[in-house]
Amino acid sequence: MSGDSSGRRPEGRGRGRDPHRDRTRSRSRSRSPLSPGSRRGAAPERREAPERPGLEDTEPSDSGDEMIDPASLEEETDPSLCRQIRHQYRALINSVQQNREDILNASDKLTEVLEEANTLFNGVSRAREAVLDAHFLVLASDLGKEKAKQLRSDLNSFDMLRYVETLLTHMGVNPLEAEELIRDEDSSDLEFIVYDSWKISGKTAENTFNKTHTFHFLLGSIQGECPVPKPRIERPRKVRMIEEQQAMPAQLKRMEESHQEATEKEVERILGLLQTYFQEDPDTPMSFFDFVVDPHSFPRTVENIFHVSFIIRDGFARIRLDRDRLPVIEPVNINEESGGNTQIRNQAIIALSYRDWEEIVRTFEISEPVITSSQSQQRLSA
């Protein structure tokens, strides 16, 4: 009932504004193939009523007219035509499904069937046929996806033989000739050709790798995290302490070279010495300085440190700090060693200058070397 009244009301209002109404009517008529008159006749009043006031209220727009079009079209279409379209669609889908392989392999078959479907769609006016079109579209996109997959796998595969052939041709070598040369086992000749030819391919490749240098800088990157001022307070003192002892690594190196063969024996001898001392007095740890420093000879001292470093490295002895924070050395028992293997290894560089050595001899009051030189020992035993 409300529909009826609303349908009548605009009519009355419209009549009052005749000239304006006429203008909109004429415009809509020229755009739409369906005249308002015929439409009103075809569509039931109930359906049309809610649309009408909208049209009249928003005035000049004629979109309202078009909104009704699908509904009216449905009423108009010929059921037999629709049946025919459905039939054609089904046939098309069937044939595409059956000729799947053909379509995949042929280059433009897929386009052809898509165009066919497009022409069919021109006649489609109802949802029922449109659904079939959608069905076909799903199928077509499936095929399209498969085709795209094929394409990509083709690009990815690398034909080595073809590549080698192309490369050889590029390098100015006839692939057939090269094969003959290999068969002849005249390898020197082949090598010559190939070596020279590599240069050609190298020249080509060069361009790809010939990159220009970019701008290199440190400033921006290093500033990332500023050093905290705290560690800086300690460092200068530390540095100055170590600074007095310098220029040692070079001397160590020379030692290594000249005594290469003797080193191993000497290391074993020193380890023996260390172990004997501890057998005699196992409870008192031996000061590292007492052990290695030779009060009569600076080079002997350096040599001893060098040899002891091997013992430490191989895990036969260890150096630790005692209660006075002075280094002591002690041998590691074999039983103990297996458990201690997990210990983290540390590496350290010891710098020792002549001055330091003198000072150590004075401070620790070392009068006799613990490690006697091998020569003097030999003399004693002889």
Place this chain on the structure above:
Amino acid sequence: MQGNTRRTGVMTDVHRRFLQLLMTHGVLEECDVKRLQKHCYKVHDCNATVEKLEDFINTINSVLESLYIEIKKGVTEDDGRPIYALVNLATTSVSKMASDFAENELDLFRKALELIIDSDTGFASSTNILNLVDQLKGKKMRKKEAEHVLQKFVQNKWLIEKEGEFTLHGRAILEMDQYIRETYPDAVKVCNICRSLLIQGQSCETCGIRMHLPCVAKYFQSSSEPHCPHCNDYWPHEVPEVFDPEKERETGMSRSNKRPSRSRQH
């Protein structure tokens, strides 16, 4: 600055090629810079009037200015050769990421820099630098690797190695000048003559002022008995010779002749 900007010319391909070459090398001595400038003119524009090197560089710098990059001129600290380096002036979020070095490598450089700045001589021994490897940030680095990294810094002309000791290359000083002054305000040393940053040089044993070797050379050039410019005490060090490009060319010739044979030995 006003005078400079007025004289700057138009950036041409000659300038661009020169800039690219300088980018490749990072830092170059003046004689090489002049040679490259000539080369660039030859390649691109034989007929163009050759700009004076100073103006030529000003032209490039006027364009680089907006990118916070600059071609800076300086002298080497040991023998006073003039050098030119392309340096970065700003720290931005981009520059923090665009580095040739890994985090731990940069930290190693920072540690070495600290040692160099804190030392009296301007040198840090490789032993001392390598002993700091355990304290590095980022990925762990072995001493062997650290040695390689230090060599890499030497190759890229950030550090100089002399008899197992490291000091800053002129390139690093040109680029890091501001950073060093800001980061180590207490430890930083300044030349008494030119007032610029000093890493290695001579110092007065009485009053402790420091001078660059090239500055010492120039300052005492004509005096037979050198005296400290600050406390007027006797200057106890050997006065180096002033750098002379003419003389350098002669020795440079003989040096370049020797070079190939030396490199073959390695």
